[in-house]
Amino acid sequence: MALQEVTASFLRRVRGQTGPLARAQRLQCQRYASTEATSDTQELEETSFTQASPSTSKFPKYDPLARSRKYTGKLPPSRYQFRPPKYYRGPLHPHQPPPPSDPSSREFVPGPFSLPRLKQTYDSTTAPDLMTLAYVHHPPGYTAPQKSARLRPWQGASPYFANRPLRGPRGGDTLRLLRKEYGWQEIPAVERVTVHTFVKDATSDSARLHVAGMVLQAITSVRATSHSVKKSLAGFNIRAGQYLSVTSELKGESMHHFLSECIDVVMPKIKDWRGVKGSSGDGSGNISFGFTAEEVALWPGVEVNYDMYPPKMIPGIHVTVHTTATTDYDARLLLGAIGIPGQLETAPETQQSCTIKVIDYSSKRITHHDVAGTSQDLQSFLTSTPKPSWAACRWIYVNGLDHEVIKSLGQARDLHRLAIEDVLERSAPSKVDWYSNNCFMVLAWQRLVNNAHHHSLTEVFHDGAPAAEKQDALSPIQRGLRQRTKWCSTSHREFGLSSEHVSAFMTSDNTIITIFEGAGDEVLHLILHQLESSRTILRSSNDPSMLIHAVIDAVVDLAVPIERAIAEAFAELESAVLENPDIKQSKELYRLRSALTILMDDISAIGSVVKSLCDHQEAPTLSRPDDADPTSTPQEVLVPISPLAKIYLQDVNDHITMLANATLRGVHSAENLTSLIFNTITARQNGSVQRLTIVSIFFLPLTFLTGYFGMNFESMPSVNENTESFFWVIAGPVMLGTMILLAPSPRWLSWFRRKGGRRR
Structure with missing residues (x-):
């Protein structure tokens, strides 16, 4: 048998054991350790493997659980070792997946070895540029306003209100996002x-x-x-x-x-x-x-x-x-x-030239102040020149939407931030909102303008035009006015319609703030004419709510010429339609009807605002620590509408009703004239079809006979043996009989039939 080497460690482990199995192993070790050759039978006889020893006859009890716990070790990390449950059972469950950064996780993704080009450009160039362009710098000592509390608490001592979630904002269920001031944490991504x-x-x-x-x-x-x-x-x-x-x-x-x-x-x-x-x-x-x-x-x-x-x-x-x-x-x-191209809307911070006037008046005295159209000048004027004690009302007139001016005005007069956003939003509907220290309203103003005064951008940007005129033409307000005026134009006349919004605030300290988009001079002249005379009800009443009535009344009065101009245009079109209707006239009627529809919608919305002012009841005063915060929640208000102003507002409501009814009649008239045009054109087409039918009936027998006599048969006696007169001898009676039978019955034939029926 071949010699085999046995390690010393194995020999020491075998010598330390006892029992028949251990003795057999020692003999095997001695055999393989010596150079003598022994047979397998001799080894089996010399061993006492089959003999039971009285000291080692009892073996230890076999425990499979203990054996499994003893020889169970941790497997090396592998991404397929984790067996996730069917659903995630929460962070406290003992079976938790490894983090995605662990190589054993199923979600592990090696890399990224390089960032995308767009991400690198944003981190290195785009974000710093946006922060540089839009960062808001505040002067030293500036204190940021408190965080907006747009959710309203429940007022009352009822136990139903206790521990109840706050209500949503007034006017709708949508909680609008407010624009934050730019800082290093507000850079968009x-x-x-x-x-x-x-x-x-x-x-x-x-x-x-x-x-x-x-x-x-x-x-x-x-x-x-x-x-x-x-x-x-x-x-x-x-x-x-x-x-x-x-x-x-x-x-x-x-x-x-x-x-x-x-x-x-x-x-x-x-x-x-x-x-x-x-x-x-x-x-x-x-x-x-x-x-x-x-x-x-x-x-x-x-x-x-x-x-x-x-x-x-x-x-x-x-x-x-x-x-x-x-x-x-x-x-x-x-x-x-x-790098994504698009149509960038006008920024809320758009700078636009504006006119600011401050008027303090009472029944005995009135003063005018012209303020430069910048936010710094307005803020310094309001700080240095408060409302005098003798003034019953202060009117702040702003003509032009400048974000900085309106923002400074809101901070100085504690105006709500949502109201400031509605002032800058040119698509805001006509409405009235009540806040804790002021009343805010928006009116849609339609007025009649001369198209000759509204030049196109090509006419404005000629070589000799001044820079200020070009800048005003590029302003979003002027572009919007130009587009709306062009769209509402009455084409065949030199007049058109212009639409803009008027915003007004009435504060609890008898201050009225009116903000126009750019055409407030007309309203200013009308109201100043009343304020210059001490005998007018606006001046002698010392009532600030009467100034609100004057603004609404001026807006409604300036809309009356629109209805008159369109009525004149309707009269001209009606005469033209009755004399000679044409399809081009329907386009003119469509423009007029569109203008009347817009006017009717805006006038109806102003009527709703007037009704809200008339129905408003003065609420009890609320004592809240943040009552003067411009970002506080709108509450029941304390700005009263005097009984005198409500009486005059009812008169304005009557004018609005009359104007709305006249506008509605104009819309119906436009629809009727359009129907008349198409009906007349259809009747003309029917007459043309009738004449064509008569001509077709006249030539129908001729066509048949021509086809018959035009046959190229060899044996055709009616053609070969006769002359042209034979064709007309047959065609004449056939044509006459066909026309009598198929043509409309003439009056003499109807009379002859009636006379024949009477004789019978």
């Missing part, structure tokens, strides 16, 4: 991008939904999620539970890669693309834009495998960019900085 598509053809073919999911995964590199319909719509053949849309949500590196492809590859290929529309935001910093099916095919992931997709099954997509900004303007500013 892109949070995530949502790519969505709705497949309307998936109701009949579910394969289109799979194609849409493949397209989204190809352009986003993220697996798409399908969504089902929650409610059935029988009109659109949609059932609840049916999958009709897919969505991909991008974050982090995939988001930056998707935006980079949009900016660098797809958007430059789109022909005549004007960028993101200015109305594509939700008001909270989220901007949406879309791509058609032809534009989606420009994506590299789709273009490289374009033949793989079925024809005409590539869907269009909607892209929503979610940012940390709280306003659409800041979000569009961010998108423009990273």
